[in-house]
Amino acid sequence: MLLDFLASLSHRRQMPRTLVALLSALLIVPTVAPGVASAQTPRQSTFHVAEGLRDRALKDGTAWTVLESLTTEIGPRLVGTPAMTRAKDWGLAKFESLGFSNIKVEPFSKSSWVRGAESASITGPYDFPLSILGLGGTVPTPPKGIEAEVVVFPAYADLLAAPKGSLTGKIAVVTQPMTRTQDGSGYGAAGVARRSGPSEAARRGAIAFLTRSISTSDLRSPHTGQTRYADDAPRIPAAALGVPDAELIERLSRRGPVRLRLNLASTTSDKTLAWNISADIQGSTRADEVIVIGGHLDSWDVGTGAIDDASGIAITTAAAKLIGDLPRRPARTIRVVMWGSEESGGSSEAYAKEHKDRMGSFVIAGESDLGADRIYALQLPAGALAAPALADVPALMAPLKIIVSREPAPFAGSDTEGLQQAGVPVLSLRQDASRYFDLHHSPDDTLDKVDPEQLSQNVAAWAALLYVIADSDVDFRALAQASK
């Protein structure tokens, strides 16, 4: 505040800069170049506030506190479990205590799947207990389990190339590894085995399906994740193997026949209640223009969902809260949505349906759902780089080592897909995913894996960017239209 006063003096009263510098030094505050600190033009003022937000965020502990609270006090948050109900109440209380307004609970009904006892063993050539996790949504085995010989496919394409009937009575095992990439694109390439593999194996006669975990780690902790049965294939039990377990089966199968036993149990429900919960930092002058951000509150059941996605909740909540704490709020409203069912789907559709008549009010949407490692690039909607109000964004991001990409954001997150499909422009603050797939969907998705410094870098980027957009009148739809 004092700094602002001194800087404005130097402009309005033409006080010599040396005197300002001297006064600043005497008052033990840093000397600031007047052009940066001044409220001379709205654009300069916005930049100045955003810069302050960014730098405060780097030292602010809100995100860590939120993250620590959710992972410690609630734990895993699978849709359909009592923990998810506790998580919803936690979220509402957290919004309340952090000064949000317009706190809403939007229930929706969906099917749910809850894991039961699971085990698997190699039974031939010798007994060896395997490290496995049933895939989300898998059907159970019969109570006494399934035992059969395996057929190993070192690549998913090998399974697709197998003729119909070639797997009759067998357990199909895909052992394709996943490639580590900064942008997470290795996940799409490898993840298809998990999503579509069970039905592809069943079409060829297999009675169960196992995949090497969709993971970049070399650990035995298996990685779960949703599978999707096709309507035209038998539904067979499906699980993920620890990476060394998959490699052992590969090596044994090169020596001779390998037999496995698999036991999976689960319970399902067609009508489980889930909730999207949201809250606003209300805009000061154009509150009906809403920027939608958030992360998802649900998680898989095996870790404590720290990187997937308590971090996204923590980052976006903390960024909005820092903006809410400003003496003068930006023009537009910032809404944080804690999405209620990302992992098995449903929250995106539910929100889009609930708000289908208000799509025009959504200025832009974004989601933080790739952990808490540092952001390295910002992608805006097509044409947005032409907006004069956003001209300072690269300078705001540069100290955080974030580039502003020339490529428009193709996608913001699973939960904002419904909004995107309804025409809401999206942005993406791209996180370094190099380490993410070592941990996500595994028992090791826990608090200790989050680096507080990188978490803060995320908050800083979101807070600064959101403030600039919220304090502007940039029309992303019009810019996208104009760029065509």
Next chain:
Amino acid sequence: MLLDFLASLSHRRQMPRTLVALLSALLIVPTVAPGVASAQTPRQSTFHVAEGLRDRALKDGTAWTVLESLTTEIGPRLVGTPAMTRAKDWGLAKFESLGFSNIKVEPFSKSSWVRGAESASITGPYDFPLSILGLGGTVPTPPKGIEAEVVVFPAYADLLAAPKGSLTGKIAVVTQPMTRTQDGSGYGAAGVARRSGPSEAARRGAIAFLTRSISTSDLRSPHTGQTRYADDAPRIPAAALGVPDAELIERLSRRGPVRLRLNLASTTSDKTLAWNISADIQGSTRADEVIVIGGHLDSWDVGTGAIDDASGIAITTAAAKLIGDLPRRPARTIRVVMWGSEESGGSSEAYAKEHKDRMGSFVIAGESDLGADRIYALQLPAGALAAPALADVPALMAPLKIIVSREPAPFAGSDTEGLQQAGVPVLSLRQDASRYFDLHHSPDDTLDKVDPEQLSQNVAAWAALLYVIADSDVDFRALAQASK
């Protein structure tokens, strides 16, 4: 061979060195400095052979083949299980196929402990399944388990400081972390909680004991290991927690009371058969002087014992085999012992007892039992650096980036303790343990964690060093005596 011939020509017939170099070049073999390659003196000849062994070992695949075979074909090898019997047969067949002689099986009887079903959960403030592993030798819980409130000790010293009776009816939880060190000394400092914690907790009234895994990793995979009950304390069930599990209990206990449920089952036997098996590369002229090396064949039950200690078996067997393949064997015998019960103890005493009348024939003993990461230092017995026959050892080790320490070896391995106590001198090729305690005693002790290049560096060091000692008449006992 051709190279030897050319080099010896240059010495014996005074052929000009330029001519040797020219001939070498024409024959497309590398030019060698005559002083290195010549068989002129016994010391030079020994150095030359050792150098060749070292460099061949760096490219040799024997150790990897042995390691892959043991971990793939046998799997975990807990004393008292059928797998250990298969491992013994595997070892005998491996010695046979690699050209060893004097293959021996030395049975001994010991007590054994075999894990049953195990589980644990936080039951308050909410339900959370914990990742645990019973400690080796733990008593079982009653079949319906134990449920009680926990008392958390952030340091083992805090438990020792707790008054008698202060833990009555409670579960003691030690959450002290382990320090990562190159020389593995962090293990001794942290491991006491695992070995002595259960009895210390029981003396203070605790009904069960949990320790954060004695591990340098941040993973949920727990690390087992032997515990030792004191005779004067009640025997209470004891298990290791995954690291994030221990940290969660710590954080929850700062918020209020935490309750746990623990179920451990196991079977024990007082008279299990175990075996030390051994085989020789017989010496050419003084075969009754025996150098004892080896690794241990038994392993914990949760991984496949790749770094602990299939690697030690592979390294020492491969090194001895390379020496056995030489056209002229060294003077002394090299004996590889596959020790039969290191983890729960017994093999060291059994071997010392069996060979108590032959201790004078054991020239020196060493063991490889700290994984397969690179060796960074050699420690010899006290006074050994004064032996002229070992003067070239530093030059042999230098290209492998191994220093020859001025400190004598204090210890060679658990299995050679019996020999050491009976006066047999010991050597230690110290492996980098920085990564070892991330993995050892855990489900992730698997083949993929071994780096083939580092494995080969180990074989190269053992082969070169063994050859020099075996081809010498160094009397380590006399040198130690003289150095006092």
